[in-house]
Amino acid sequence: MFSTLLTSLPILFLGVFSYTIASKGIQEKVDEGNLQNLLQTQMRVEQLLKTLEYVVMQYVSSPIVNNALYKSLTTATHFKEINDLSQGLHNLHFFIGVQDASLINVRENWYIGKNGFGNNLKELADYESLERYTSMRNNLVWMPDPTSSPEMGTLNLICKVPLLNFSVETSALLILKIKKSDLNRQFLAQNELGNLFVLDRSPQAVLGDPNIGELSVEVQNRITEMIESLQSRNGHFPMDWEGRDVWIHFIQSPQHGWTYLAVQDAKKSTMEARQIGIFTLASCAALFLLFGAAALYGSHWMYSPIRGFVQFMRSDLGNKDEGDVKDDFADLAQRIRHLMNSGLQMQDQLTFYAVQLRDSFVQRLLAGKITKSRLLEHLSATGFPVAWKRLIVFVVQIDTLKNTRYQERDNDLLLFAIGNIVGDLVEPMKRFQPVSMDNSQVTILASEFETDEECSRWALSIAEDIRIKIAEFLSLKVSIGVSRSYVDLVDVSGAYQEGLEALKYRFQLGSEMILHINDIQLNRNKETVYPKQLERDIVDAVKLGHPERISTCLEVYLLHAIQSNIHIQEFQFMLMQLIGSLTELLYGSGLSAEKVLGDKQVAHHLLQGKSLIEWKRWLLDEIAMPIANHLRDERESHNNRITEDLIRIIEREFESNLTLEDCSARLNFHPVYVSRVFKKETGLTFSDFLAQHRLRIAKKWLVETDMTILEIATRLNYANSTPFIRYFSKATGVTPGKYRKDHMQL
Structure with missing residues (x-):
């Protein structure tokens, strides 16, 4: 008893310590497990979809299909071709969940599917959807059956034939239907980390765990809003799911625009922590019961190989409960036959992997x-x-x-x-x-x-x-x-x-x-001279912001490089020199090249081989014009600041003896430059703008104050009232006294 107690104390201490550490990090492990599970599910689902897409592309690209596109087939005269087409469609049924594969010739009005050959497309259940399928923008599209739920119905692969036909008219369609129930059982069911769903861009539930039921429209919209607010392609967030607290883990796939979801009960992390504590106590108690349970463990150990094999076959090859099985050996024989059939399907998959x-x-x-x-x-x-x-x-x-x-x-x-x-x-x-x-x-x-x-x-x-x-x-x-x-x-x-x-x-x-x-013969003896003047012409054109001149200068620059018969590396160095000179314009204006050019991957483009037209287009659209546009915007912003500062000085100090030279000195610019910018922005010269502002102030003082005309003229920096009265009369058509009289009566 004492030795048993000494043995149990370290285990009890280790269990308490493990429980404390595990309870703190349990949520992180649950989150990581869900994301890993989601990633595995995404990879498995998309691997199957890629496999089906590849097989469908191989089928519709085959000579058998291409030869039959423009033929009006009949069973009487084209039996062999119809049989070959049917055999190709039948081979598609070996993949998981494939329910039906149909080749529909909308041009010649015939179809081949699971139910055989027909010459009337109106007999098809999907006849109403054919026009929508043929007008789709993409040639290869996955879409769910509009009348199906996430658990029932089909997921359809629509392929326009010919595959590389980018014109408006489509000759035929290949429609591959996959049972959602098979996909759910294969990829989404029996998940220990949560219930899984797949949403498309709509958002509409494409696939879903059959154990949790159908997603309501309200729940789908709330999930979509939360994912958009996170602005991330993967992550997790809490949510109230029809009265219970859950964690939603998601991964957005770029391949089809689908979103993979895992719904985790929020209480699970707490439950697992309690289970750890219970397990610790149970481990200590097990030490006292070890000898009593030895005989039971021995019998259990002897039967474990047979029981393990039976449980393995039942868990991996079916969902049948043990209570429903009357003969274990007959059940094993049935499952082995199922395993052999699966081997045939795997052989087809191995052909694709080869x-x-x-x-x-x-x-x-x-x-x-x-x-x-x-x-x-x-x-x-x-x-x-x-x-x-x-x-x-x-x-x-x-x-x-x-x-x-x-x-x-x-x-x-x-x-x-x-x-x-x-x-x-x-x-x-x-x-x-x-x-x-x-x-x-x-x-x-x-x-x-x-x-x-x-x-x-x-x-x-x-x-x-x-x-x-x-x-x-x-x-x-x-x-x-x-x-x-x-x-x-x-x-x-x-x-x-x-x-x-x-x-x-x-x-x-x-x-x-x-x-x-x-x-590739080059004249190595000819000395290469860098076209500095042509570079300056391009830089000047970018400074002025003239798109046509920039395009012309770039074309002359590239033609010079071609006529110089230089090595490709020397040509790349020339372009690096040119781009460096253009980016110096940005630094000289206080702009960042990264801000203007962004992630253009300049070095990657320089190492590629392009034709003359492609080089010119890239330099013009990706380098020269963005720099010219930013320089133009910077100049306009700079001119606006000068004009606004000068107007503030006039509005604040109009009573003083303001001159253009004094204001320009205070702004640290030359008077001629300030005068040109101010005239361009306001349409008035400095003196005209100052005189008009003083005129507005004079009108205000004549109406709102009792100051005499001489006092107003003096405050507005006139030598006496005579020049003030002359300017006021010329600008308004009346004398200051009459203006005051007319407006005071109002």
Whole structure:
């Protein structure tokens, strides 16, 4: 008993200490746990959505779909095509929650879906929504069924076909419907840290924990208002949820504009602290009951492997209660069959991940992150060519999206389309996987030619075919940089840099160019002279704030750089010098370059390769004009301050002998400059403004005081009353005496 007591005292002390520390930090751990749980849920949900988007894009981009877009299909004459289209739609059902996948040709008035083929779109349940779907701005959109709740109904993926059709007319739609109940069970149900919901931009509950019920409109609006007031993409806040206190944890996702919510009962942290205290007391009591419970623990331990396996299968593969199971072995057999079916679904997912693995391998190879010792192992695993004589890299970049039907947000989609064009033109065994890196589309070619000259000619012919096809299908202007050829695969990272380096010379050679690194010939013997006078012309134009003159001077400056046939690095140094001179204008006016230019990422832009037009547009819109506009605003503000100070002096000291020279000296400016600024701001000279102000004071004194005309003239700094009367009569048309008489009668 005594030894048991000695053993329990340290444990009791440690428990009290742990309870004290844990009770203070329990809320922080709960908050952190909820945010981590939310982040995991977000990643899992969005990974599934990305997977479905990728599979749908692959399907609608396939030749089977594209060939059927402009055909009026019938079961009598196009049975094979309808069967192939149906098989492709059927493959989409292997993913979690997919209830239906339908291909609807609004142009030719036919559809294919779960219920088969039809030639009348009015038979569709979604017929009323087709016009709204085809008029959507984006080509790929997730939206919930408008008649569904967060727990029931479907979440729909609407894909306009053709995928890259940016015109008003849409040929077809692919509608993928996912059961919300399956998504809720997979991602949101059985959460120990709280109940989870997903809201869209509306805000409308897209998904929700089936254990807590539907969110009311009032609760959704209150949650949205609180999130907007926090002005943060993640965080937490307290809230009264239908009579009970809760904590709301949220993460706003930029991918679809959805908000992920976790609802945590406010009493949970206190409950967990009490549980810690109870656990401490129970641990001490357990020491006294240890020997009595030894036999019970032994029997429990012997049965634990079987019970653990049964509980594992029930908890991971279903929600069936133990009371509903009559035969544990039959239940296990059923769950094992379910596990095998899940394996087939996982195999389809692994096929998708294999494509991503090939992309990742090529990207790491181009970045020089794969060692030579592991290359052969990776090549055999990814299925890339293993027999070649020379390797060469070409890099495709879009020259400009200006004056095209595309926008900057379409850049990733366009690079994906360019990669598909490259994949169609080059045989799989003569290339590696085309990948997108740093706003470029990069492809490694595996050549059978032994000499560098033959390999380069072959690569240039392929590059020309690719450029023509991109212009034909996408109506885009692209340039292609081609590297030297290499024998060893580890050298492709350097070849990738050569392709980028070649593209940088577009500023001299123009757009729609195919540039081989060996063809970049520069006159190194010619001495480069920095165009100081042209720089001064640009600086003067910025000072004056003339947009047309600034544009003209920039064009002359860039043309001089091209005609000088300088190296790209010297060109970048020239631009740095010019930008430095322009920013000196800001410092000379007391302005901050960071305040004016903001986060322009000047260094990042200087290191990129651009055409002459792109360089001019960037320098004009992002550097020169913002500086010119701020200098103009600063001048106007400065002139306003001078005018206001001079007016205050006149209004305060109009009775004294004020002169422009005295006032200018007090303002620390030259009289000529002050006179020009004052005339520009008020439209009057200094003397005219002073005389008019004294006239207003004289009128006021004539009506409101008993001062004589001589006294008023003296106070207004006239030598006698005669010049005062003459000026007053000329300005008002009456003498001061008559003015007083007329206004006193009123």
